[in-house]
Structure formats: C-alpha cells, structure tokens
Amino acid sequence: MTVFNNIEILNNESLAKYTSIGIGGNADYFIKIRSKPDLYAAIEWAEKNSLPITVIGRGSKLLISDKGIRGVVLQLLGMDSMVIEDRFVYAEAGASLIRLANLTVSQGLRGLEWAIGIPASVGGAVTMNAGAYDGSISDCIIEVEVFNGTGFERLSNEQCQFDYRQSVFMQRPELIITSAKMGLVPDSRERLQEKVNLYKQKRAASQPMGRTCGSTFKKIGDVSPGEVLDKAGLKGYTIGGAMVSPAHANFIINKGNATCQDVLMLIEYMQETIFEKIGKMPELEIRVLGEF
Ligand SMILES: Cc1cc2nc3c(=O)[nH]c(=O)nc-3n(C[C@H](O)[C@H](O)[C@H](O)COP(=O)(O)OP(=O)(O)OC[C@H]3O[C@@H](n4cnc5c(N)ncnc54)[C@H](O)[C@@H]3O)c2cc1C
Structure with missing residues (x-):
C-alpha cells in the first residue's frame, strides 16, 4: 500500500x-x-x-x-452525504440509492419509491439512468455535479442526455460524478410507503436470488428479452460457472466459480438465441470493463 x-x-x-x-x-x-x-x-x-x-x-x-x-x-462510496432542503435532495455520488429512497419516503417526498431494492450508488444510478416500474432517476434529476479533469462543473438534466438506461456519462467516462441535485414532490407518507411495500413485494416475486448484475439486456421496444429466452428454454442453461437464472431468464447468476469469460460466452449464446427468435439483436445493459 x-x-x-x-x-x-x-x-x-x-x-x-x-x-x-x-x-x-x-x-x-x-x-x-x-x-x-x-x-x-x-x-x-x-x-x-x-x-x-x-x-x-x-x-x-x-x-x-x-x-x-x-x-x-x-x-466514491465514502462520499455519501444526503441532505434534504424543502423538496430538494442533494446526494453525493457514493450515497446508497436504497437509503436515499427510504429517507425521502420517510420525509413525505415522492419520486424515488421505485428505487427501493436497486443496489446502486447515486453515481452509478445517474450513469445508468437506473429505473424500475413507473420511474427512473432522470425524472427527478435537476443537475449533476461532475469533476471534468480540471474542475467541477454542473450539468443540467438536459445536458445529461438521459434516455432509457442511458446517459452522457456512458459516452464520457472521463466525467466523474460527485453529486446530484434532485427535485421531489411532497406527498402523503402513508401513500408513499404503500407504494414502496407494493414494489418490494413485486421485486421479491420476480427478482432472482444469487450473485448477478441485474438485467443482462435492455428491453427491445416492448419485447422483454427475459420472456423470449424463457420461451426458448434457456432458464438454467449454464456455461462454466455462469447460469441463466431459473427464476428470470434475463438475469445471469454466478454459481460460485464463474469467470468473466464464462459470462461473456453465455451472453453471446443468449444474444444469438434472441436474434434467432425475433430477428433483432438485444443491446447489453451490463457494463463490461477492463482489459481484454
Ligand atoms: C439484484 C439487482 C437488481 C437490480 N435491479 C435494477 C433495476 O430494477 N433497475 C435498474 O435500472 N438497475 C437495476 N440493477 C442494476 C444496477 O443496480 C444499476 O444499473 C445501478 O444504477 C448501478 O449502480 P452502481 O453504483 O452499482 O454502479 P456500477 O455498477 O459500479 O457502475 C455502473 C456504471 O456507472 C459508472 N459510475 C459509477 N459511479 C460513477 C461516478 N461516480 N462517476 C462516473 N461514473 C460512475 C461506472 O463506471 C459504470 O460504467 C440491479 C442490479 C442487481 C444486482
């Protein structure tokens, strides 16, 4: 060290x-x-x-x-402060999205209930434009503070170029997100908590257990890649230590000893299967990093 x-x-x-x-x-x-x-x-x-x-x-x-x-x-997980002022939330990049969602719901602020159950940091959630059910982080972002190599800069929601599971930060990895300002809407705590409970139940019923990086592919228009893979009989299909989840065919599970190579080979097989079934190539949602 x-x-x-x-x-x-x-x-x-x-x-x-x-x-x-x-x-x-x-x-x-x-x-x-x-x-x-x-x-x-x-x-x-x-x-x-x-x-x-x-x-x-x-x-x-x-x-x-x-x-x-x-x-x-x-x-940046040590940079994890969360401050609420009126209906505005200031969260540092390392803050846990789940903790932030719980905090805002407990304060009677609507806009992040969908995030309960997503094991993200704020920086990762902004980069990926994380979302679920009826919301995504882009719906409430006002501005994002980044370190651009020479100093700090604030990008407006529009400058973040958010789209479905996409943002400018994916094309510009040199921008280091340090914090985000979000605008939420006052609402009844009870109503928000009910929504959270419903989402928790839905997630518990559909989300696979085990070591995973969430959805493998983005939706293809209205088509769910998981449904196509399920119909093709891929649930449980395994290469090395990597397996298509028996609970949800768009999730890959590390059975314990999977390598990156196993997962990449499985991804290729899943992609080819989807192309064969619907004639469209699914786009990868997982972020692949490192030396190849
Ligand atoms: C069980 C499970 C359930 C999930 N459910 C959902 C879901 O419902 N909806 C959903 O959208 N996603 C879901 N995901 C995926 C994942 O949680 C999100 O994509 C999340 O936004 C990633 O955040 P992270 O902090 O883990 O980022 P990482 O995975 O660590 O990184 C993701 C990307 O963000 C970049 N990045 C991270 N922090 C910064 C920063 N400070 N500055 C610049 N770039 C940065 C990284 O370089 C990388 O490119 C799920 C994952 C799991 C394991």
Whole structure:
C-alpha cells in the first residue's frame, strides 16, 4: 500500500469483491475516496504516474474482465452525504440509492419509491439512468455535479442526455460524478410507503436470488428479452460457472466459480438465441470493463 496526501493506494486489489456478481481480476491500483480533497489527491497521483482512471460505484451493473483493470480504480462510496432542503435532495455520488429512497419516503417526498431494492450508488444510478416500474432517476434529476479533469462543473438534466438506461456519462467516462441535485414532490407518507411495500413485494416475486448484475439486456421496444429466452428454454442453461437464472431468464447468476469469460460466452449464446427468435439483436445493459 502507498499513502499519498492522506489517501491509501492499494496495489493489485482484487475487484471481484467490489461487484455484485463477484467476478473480476485485479486493479493495478485501487483508492477509496471519502471526500473532494481525496478525489483531487487521487487524480493528482494518477496524472503524476500517467495512469488511466476508472470510477466504479457499488459494482451492481459491472462485469469486470478476468485480467482486471489497468491503471487506477476509484470508488466514491465514502462520499455519501444526503441532505434534504424543502423538496430538494442533494446526494453525493457514493450515497446508497436504497437509503436515499427510504429517507425521502420517510420525509413525505415522492419520486424515488421505485428505487427501493436497486443496489446502486447515486453515481452509478445517474450513469445508468437506473429505473424500475413507473420511474427512473432522470425524472427527478435537476443537475449533476461532475469533476471534468480540471474542475467541477454542473450539468443540467438536459445536458445529461438521459434516455432509457442511458446517459452522457456512458459516452464520457472521463466525467466523474460527485453529486446530484434532485427535485421531489411532497406527498402523503402513508401513500408513499404503500407504494414502496407494493414494489418490494413485486421485486421479491420476480427478482432472482444469487450473485448477478441485474438485467443482462435492455428491453427491445416492448419485447422483454427475459420472456423470449424463457420461451426458448434457456432458464438454467449454464456455461462454466455462469447460469441463466431459473427464476428470470434475463438475469445471469454466478454459481460460485464463474469467470468473466464464462459470462461473456453465455451472453453471446443468449444474444444469438434472441436474434434467432425475433430477428433483432438485444443491446447489453451490463457494463463490461477492463482489459481484454
Ligand atoms: C439484484 C439487482 C437488481 C437490480 N435491479 C435494477 C433495476 O430494477 N433497475 C435498474 O435500472 N438497475 C437495476 N440493477 C442494476 C444496477 O443496480 C444499476 O444499473 C445501478 O444504477 C448501478 O449502480 P452502481 O453504483 O452499482 O454502479 P456500477 O455498477 O459500479 O457502475 C455502473 C456504471 O456507472 C459508472 N459510475 C459509477 N459511479 C460513477 C461516478 N461516480 N462517476 C462516473 N461514473 C460512475 C461506472 O463506471 C459504470 O460504467 C440491479 C442490479 C442487481 C444486482
């Protein structure tokens, strides 16, 4: 471990433990960021050593290469403050989306109930434009603060170019999201809690157990990739340690010893199956990172 300006830089850190699917080789360097000064220090150190930077959140959408990620990986989970002022919410990038949703519901603010059950950080949720049921994070984002390599900048909702599970941050990984301002709507706590309970029940009934990175493919228009794969008999289909979930065919489960290569081969097979059945290629929702 190296220490530079109060930040601890871990060498050859295994990334599998930072992802919900439990897969991934090592990062050359890994830094847990707790504050903006930490972020400045990490960027200064990376620049001094001419190393590329990759930012991860809670790793719930990530499939990381078996060879890992070259350069420096930053995780901002220590920057996790959440402040509510009137109907506005200010959350740092590392804040848990589930905690934020619970907090806003308890304060009688509507707009994030759909997020209960999504194991995301705010930074990851903004990047992926996470959503479920009747909402997505883009519905309530007012502005997003980013570090753009030289300083901090605020992007309006429009500048974030949100679309279905998509944002400008996916095309511009050099932008590091540090916080987001959201606008919510006052509503009855009881009514919001009822909605949350309903979503929890729905999720418990449909979401597979096990190590996964959520939906593998985006919806294809109105077509659900999970239904196509289910009809094609792929539930339970396994390559190496990677299996199509027997509960939901759009989820891949790590049975314990899956490699990134197993998952990629399974993804290819699922993609080909969907193309064969409906003549359209599904788009990957999972984020694949690292050296190949
Ligand atoms: C059980 C389960 C259920 C899920 N259900 C849903 C669901 O209902 N709806 C849904 O939309 N998703 C769902 N997901 C997927 C996932 O939770 C979301 O995509 C989430 O938004 C990812 O957030 P994260 O913090 O884990 O980001 P990560 O997976 O760590 O990263 C995702 C992307 O964001 C980037 N990123 C993360 N933080 C920053 C930052 N601060 N600055 C710049 N870039 C950043 C990363 O580089 C990466 O490209 C589910 C996942 C699981 C495992």
